[in-house]
Structures are given as C-alpha cells and as structure tokens.
Amino acid sequence: MYNFNYHRPTSIDEAVKQYDEAEDGQYLAGGHTLIPTMKQRLSAPTDLIDLSGIKAMQGITRSDDGAEKMLQIGALARHEEVASSPIVKSMVPVLSALAGGIGDAQVRNRGTLGGSVANCDPAADYPAAVLGLNAQLVTNRRSLDAEQFFMGMFETALDEGELLTSVHFPRPEAAAYVKFPNPASRYALVGLLVAKTNDGVRVAVTGAAPAVFRAAAMEAALTDDFSVSALDSILLPAGDMNSDMHASAEYRAHLCTVMAQRAVAAIVAQDQARARQVTSEVTSESTS
Amino acid sequence: MSAKSMSTESMSAKGSSSVTVNLKVNNKAVTETCAANTTLDELLREQLGLSGTHIGCDTSQCGSCTVHFDGRAVKACTLLVAQCEGAEITTIEGLGTADNLHPMQAAFRECHGLQCGFCTPGMIMAAVDLVHQEETLDEQKIRKGLEGNICRCTGYHNIVRAVATAAKKMRN
Numbered sequence: 001m002y003n004f005n006y007h008r009p010t011s012i013d014e015a016v017k018q019y020d021e022a023e024d025g026q027y028l029a030g031g032h033t034l035i036p037t038m039k040q041r042l043s044a045p046t047d048l049i050d051l052s053g054i055k056a057m058q059g060i061t062r063s064d065d066g067a068e069k070m071l072q073i074g075a076l077a078r079h080e081e082v083a084s085s086p087i088v089k090s091m092v093p094v095l096s097a098l099a100g101g102i103g104d105a106q107v108r109n110r111g112t113l114g115g116s117v118a119n120c121d122p123a124a125d126y127p128a129a130v131l132g133l134n135a136q137l138v139t140n141r142r143s144l145d146a147e148q149f150f151m152g153m154f155e156t157a158l159d160e161g162e163l164l165t166s167v168h169f170p171r172p173e174a175a176a177y178v179k180f181p182n183p184a185s186r187y188a189l190v191g192l193l194v195a196k197t198n199d200g201v202r203v204a205v206t207g208a209a210p211a212v213f214r215a216a217a218m219e220a221a222l223t224d225d226f227s228v229s230a231l232d233s234i235l236l237p238a239g240d241m242n243s244d245m246h247a248s249a250e251y252r253a254h255l256c257t258v259m260a261q262r263a264v265a266a267i268v269a270q271d272q273a274r275a276r277q278v279t280s281e282v283t284s285e286s287t288s
Numbered sequence: 289m290s291a292k293s294m295s296t297e298s299m300s301a302k303g304s305s306s307v308t309v310n311l312k313v314n315n316k317a318v319t320e321t322c323a324a325n326t327t328l329d330e331l332l333r334e335q336l337g338l339s340g341t342h343i344g345c346d347t348s349q350c351g352s353c354t355v356h357f358d359g360r361a362v363k364a365c366t367l368l369v370a371q372c373e374g375a376e377i378t379t380i381e382g383l384g385t386a387d388n389l390h391p392m393q394a395a396f397r398e399c400h401g402l403q404c405g406f407c408t409p410g411m412i413m414a415a416v417d418l419v420h421q422e423e424t425l426d427e428q429k430i431r432k433g434l435e436g437n438i439c440r441c442t443g444y445h446n447i448v449r450a451v452a453t454a455a456k457k458m459r460n
Contacts, residue, residue, distance in 0.1 A: 005303030104436025
C-alpha cells in the first residue's frame with residue numbers, strides 16, 4: 001500500500017472540501033474493499049478522507065416521509081448494526097437478514113451500508129435490497145431513485161466527490177432475499193430479492209450480471225400469480241450474465257429462477273404464518 | 289473518538305502522511321506515531337512487540353489477525369492505525385496468561401482444537417466475541433460464527449467442540 005495523506009473530517013461539508021482539494025482523493029468508510037484494493041496497489045489515492053467522525057452519516061431511525069413511514073439508515077451504518085437493529089427488524093426485517101449474511105462476522109463489524117452501495121460490486125448483497133425495495137439514496141447534493149443510481153460494474157450515478165450520506169427504505173408488505181453464496185467469500189453468486197410493495201411486485205437480481213437489475217419477466221409473472229410455480233417456465237437470458245471460474249452465465253441464469261422461487265416460497269410461508277396468527281388471535285379473543 | 293484528540297500535524301488542511309494515535313491496547317494507554325498507511329497488525333507486531341496476532345493472508349480472508357476493537361472481532365490487517373484513535377484493542381496477549389488461561393484458550397488445549405497453531409489466536413478472539421454476542425450456541429451457529437477464520441490443519445471439528453466447551457464455562 002502506497003502512503004497517502006490522512007484526513008478525518010467531522011462534517012459532510014468538510015469531507016467534500018477535503019476531497020475537492022486533494023489531488024486524487026478517496027472517501028474511506030469501513031475500508032473492507034478499499035484497504036485490500038490499496039494493498040494490491042490497484043488503488044493509490046493521494047488522500048484518504050476517513051468518514052468515521054461524521055455524526056450526520058450515522059444512525060438508524062424511523063422517519064415520517066409524508067404519509068409513509070421510512071427506515072432511514074446512515075451511510076456509515078455497519079452491517080452488524082443493521083443486522084441487529086430492532087428498528088430494522090420491525091420495519092424491514094429482510095434487510096436485517098440480508099446484512100447478517102454479508103461476508104463473515106469480522107467483515108460485518110466493519111463494513112458499511114454506504115460503502116457497499118457506493119462501491120457497486122456486481123456480487124454485493126445490499127444493491128439487491130436498495131433496488132428491490134425501491135429505496136431513495138440521499139447524497140450531499142440530491143436524492144436519487146435506486147433505478148437511477150446503479151449504472152454498471154463498480155459504476156454509480158454519484159458524481160466526482162459526491163458523497164452518499166443515507167439510504168431511505170420504504171416498508172415493504174413482504175419481502176425475502178435468497179442468495180447462492182460463493183462458498184469461500186460468501187459473495188452472492190446470484191442473489192434475488194423479491195418484494196411485495198406499494199408499487200407492486202419487485203424482483204431485483206444481484207451477482208448475475210455486471211450490475212444489479214430488475215427481472216421484469218419475473219415481476220409480471222408474480223403479479224399475475226404470486227406463487228412458486230408461476231416462475232417454473234421463466235429463465236432469464238444468459239447472454240447478459242457474468243461467466244467466470246465460479247459459475248457459467250447459463251448456470252447463473254438457472255440459479256436466478258431457483259433463488260427467486262425460494263424467495264417466493266419464503267414470502268408465501270410468512271403470509272401463511274401471519275394469517276395463522278391473526279386467526280388464532282381472533283379465536284382467542286372470541287373464546288376469552 | 290473526537291478528531292480533536294488527533295495530533296495537530298494530522299489535522300492540518302492537507303492531511304498528514306504520518307499520524308499520532310492514542311489508543312488502549314490490552315488495557316494499557318498507548319500513543320504511537322506511524323506512517324498513515326500502517327495497518328493495526330503491523331503496529332501490534334512491529335511497534336508494540338505483540339506477535340501473538342498473526343498475519344496469514346494479509347487480504348482480510350483468513351482471520352488469523354483477528355483482534356477485538358471496542359469488544360468486537362475485527363481483522364487487524366484491514367484496519368489502519370489511523371482508524372483506531374480512541375479505540376480499545378484487545379489481542380490474544382490481553383486475554384489470559386500462560387499460568388491463567390482464558391476459558392477459551394483452556395478449551396482449545398483440552399479439545400485439541402489446534403495442530404500447527406497459526407490460526408489459533410484469531411480463532412480464539414473470534415470465538416470469544418461470538419460467545420459474548422450469542423445467548424445460545426449450537427454447532428451450526430459456531431460454524432457460521434467462525435466463517436471468517438480459516439484453519440488448514442484440523443478440519444474444524446475440534447475447534448467447534450472447543451468453542452462449545454468454552455461457551456459453557458464462560459456462562460457459568
């Protein structure tokens with residue numbers, strides 16, 4: 001790792017100013033992609049701007065965004081914080097489960113939501129949640145829809161020096177995330193997030209292609225009939241998918257259907273459990 | 289962890305290529321100056337002489353360098369010393385002594401949870417955090433909890449036994 005000038009700003013404005021003044025600056029969040037990349041000398045910034053002292057980018061809160069309650073997560077929230085947060089568990093439980101499955105325990109204790117989303121690794125888990133749940137991405141300059149944000153492999157709509165400060169998730173009616181983890185890294189070979197939202201059924205796919213995307217064919221089939229068998233005959237085109245030593249494009253396309261079906265099965269099971277709970281509450285009320 | 293406690297040099301508008309950091313290592317206050325690109329494992333081993341923290345892969349995968357940062361397991365090879373201002377670091381040397389082993393260390397010995405021993409300090413630090421975090425542990429939870437640590441000798445079976453044994457003792 002080449003040396004660099006280290007900065008630790010305490011405000012978003014100060015961080016952006018330091019970035020702008022640097023010859024080749026780089027923001028540091030959890031550092032679990034950046035530091036290994038710098039060690040390999042694939043990245044050699046002149047200045048590292050450590051965001052950990054910025055309070056405004058921390059914390060997990062429930063906010064009222066008009067009529068809708070939103071889950072607001074600071075970009076610096078660590079995976080473990082999201083996985084164990086009671087607010088996340090009650091509002092968007094799928095996000096807590098997803099965060100608890102990223103990497104390993106030590107990685108989850110350091111890695112951050114904002115770092116993962118801004119890095120836009122094709123196999124990262126969080127982008128599936130951001131796109132699948134239709135989250136809003138808030139930067140120091142504007143608010144972006146998930147649809148506008150993810151552009152390609154390691155490529156987002158963030159401009160030079162623009163800083164992702166928080167991510168706002170609307171509460172889905174029901175959602176599940178299922179991935180086929182790479183057995184060594186636990187990155188998603190393919191990861192599918194299926195959600196029933198106010199805007200209808202959404203299906204987001206990570207790991208399969210250069211960047212996270214929505215599977216329109218699956219969304220249409222599940223809108224007609226929200227069942228596992230509705231996806232039986234749907235195979236996403238392998239032509240757009242990644243092929244590497246871990247899996248061929250064809251295998252990834254196959255996994256997309258299998259993972260989507262498992263996610264749908266999990267949602268159907270959640271719905272049934274909820275229905276049983278309601279029935280038993282009604283029954284116990286009528287007998288008490 | 290206020291930025292003000294950083295050295296004045298490192299807080300100049302241009303940043304600094306060396307940092308002076310105040311932290312606690314095994315309950316002892318430490319102030320060290322090093323190049324900004326120094327990682328925590330390098331500080332521990334080379335500047336503080338705490339060679340119990342091992343460097344295996346140096347790419348955040350093997351977990352041999354696991355230490356506790358404010359009580360939670362982290363990989364010291366993937367943490368800059370500069371990020372440790374105000375932190376409390378615990379290494380394997382801070383856990384127990386040769387005469388008075390920590391229950392996790394004793395269980396690794398009792399269950400033969402090591403062969404060459406290279407991964408052992410990291411395994412033990414990760415396992416102690418795991419026991420602190422989980423109210424109950426079964427084999428599956430232990431295996432999942434140790435996903436960040438690689439052992440090339442044992443096949444993990446005795447490590448899992450050791451963690452389960454230690455967890456019982458630590459809760460008593």
